[in-house]
Amino acid sequence: MDALVLTPSTRSVTLTFVPTPKPGPGEVLIKVHAIALNPIDSLYVLDPVAETDRVIGTDFAGTVAELGEGVRNRKVGDRVAGFVQGACSTNDRPGCFAEYVVSPWDLLWAVPASMQPREAATVSMCGLTAAQGAFYRLGVPLPPDFPTPAIKSASPAPLSVKNATVLVYGGSTSLGMFALQLLRRALPHAQIIAVASAKHAQFLSASPYTADTVVDYRNDAWPDDVRALAPQGVDYALDCISEGATVERVHSTLAEQARLAVFRSPSGGGFPADLRVSPIYGAVWEGLGHDVGYNGGVLPADPAARAFAVAFDAYLSLHPLEPNPTRLLDGGLARVTAEGFALLGGPMVTQRSQPMVDGVTLKHLSGEKAVYEIVIEP
Ligand SMILES: NC(=O)c1ccc[n+]([C@@H]2O[C@H](COP(=O)([O-])OP(=O)(O)OC[C@H]3O[C@@H](n4cnc5c(N)ncnc54)[C@H](OP(=O)(O)O)[C@@H]3O)[C@@H](O)[C@H]2O)c1
Structure with missing residues (x-):
């Protein structure tokens, strides 16, 4: 071939x-x-x-x-x-x-x-990465019909907030577009804020992404716009860029008890890891369930992460993402x-x-x- x-x-x-x-x-x-x-x-x-x-x-x-x-x-x-x-x-x-x-x-x-x-x-790859970030790492409650036994013991309990505020930084990335869909399915009443360039605002506000507000990342003061929309701070944040200053800026919008998922490692993305709310990083490869030789080390086989990936594929087969x-x-x-x-x-x-x-x-x-x-x- x-x-x-x-x-x-x-x-x-x-x-x-x-x-x-x-x-x-x-x-x-x-x-x-x-x-x-x-x-x-x-x-x-x-x-x-x-x-x-x-x-x-x-x-x-x-x-x-x-x-x-x-x-x-x-x-x-x-x-x-x-x-x-x-x-x-x-x-x-x-x-x-x-x-x-x-x-x-x-x-x-x-x-x-x-x-x-x-x-x-x-x-497949960015869809699973978004699902891992939201559900497996941050503990956002699963959407209806998601097969659950696989992840019950592996994920943190959801935050005890009513109608959470969620931030997806980089809403127009492949990762961000899947995260927005999954988060809306999981949290129909949450305030979901996407940060993306203004040209994508209409698209990301419409179904199936349905961000409540799209804040323009090209406006340097975008964290102020987010804080105005969420005065108590953001509860769950996914930084789908995770490069340079993005992580610290997303972090500046977080509530006292918040969770933050990043998709580059601190060394790969060039951002500090010692923040008040520790950025939670993981590689999608964990879902493959075998040892992965990667970036100078070995990511050990993780049966729970594989079980989550299998559950996600079963979910996608019944409820495909856009x-x-x-x-x-x-x-x-x-x-x-x-x-x-x-x-x-x-x-x-x-x-x-x-x-x-x-x-x-x-x-x-x-x-x-x-x-x-x-x-x-x-
Ligand atoms: N941890 C993991 O296992 C894992 C898995 C998958 C991906 N990733 C990582 O996640 C990141 C995103 O991957 P992807 O494939 O989703 O990216 P992508 O779709 O290729 O991202 C392109 C988008 O990024 C937007 N963008 C560029 N600069 C931006 C900024 N400063 N702020 C906000 N948005 C910006 C662009 O919007 P405009 O054109 O409007 O500017 C464009 O729509 C990559 O670093 C990738 O390596 C990690």
Whole structure:
């Protein structure tokens, strides 16, 4: 099959013909129809953690092509979506920027007939990250119908506040758009404030995001606007940017008893960790349930985090999230690094510019996810 293979020593990615992977026990082989790009896909090519050549890529949607031993809950032809680690760890597990990918059968969700593969591909990794942040790490009460036994012992109890105030900083990020949907499902009566650029205000105020107010991050005094809306302070905050000053500024809006989720580590995002309300960080990879060699250490296998991820996929299969708006890029795998990675830019989301590709200046990614179709559905 064709696949995008990273050579860590040269920090280069090549479209290469490699053997199609075989599904092991409990796994399925998936024919990849579409992939979505995330900042980490390019980050770990620019600054590899992988030590040997491997297939890159995280988010995919496709159809089940083959069942591994013991898999009874999927069948060939099922439309599914999920995420894998690609080159984002030292583990040698192939990514999904390829014609086929292997995944555990229970870390997939069932894509409804109404959803295009390129839309479904946007959901899995950032959707789970948003759910982990809100429910697993902050202890926001779960939305109705979320399978609960998996996380009862792993999450903090909800704050004892009536009609909480919730802040989603970076509301137009992929992460922020999923967090807003999940939070509204979970807390129908909460005051939800999104911080995003003004051009996204109407979009993020409408269903299914339904922020009560969208505050413009480009106004330097945005924390004052938030404090005016929440004089007692914000109860739950998710900083979906977590870079530089954003964490301290979000922190400045918090109530006395508050919780704050961040999505970069203090060293990766460049912010202080010793704040009155400690920022709670976690990596989405915990959901995969095996040891992850990552950023110079090992993230140990966490069965509770895996159980939460399985529960989230079961929830998504019944109650899908609205996918991110997509920017469909032409050319399939062959164009991912030249164009897609140019759009993602360097390690900081806040420093993205409008790249020049083939002499054309591209509009920067804003409130949308870059996607490629790999195999067009018949
Ligand atoms: N911990 C984890 O496991 C995990 C998992 C997934 C993602 N992440 C991290 O989470 C972050 C977000 O990822 P993503 O894929 O959701 O990002 P993304 O969708 O690529 O973010 C792009 C958006 O960021 C907005 N933005 C840029 N600068 C901003 C600022 N200063 N304040 C507010 N919004 C700003 C842009 O809005 P405008 O165009 O309107 O400016 C744009 O819509 C990344 O750092 C990523 O690495 C972590």
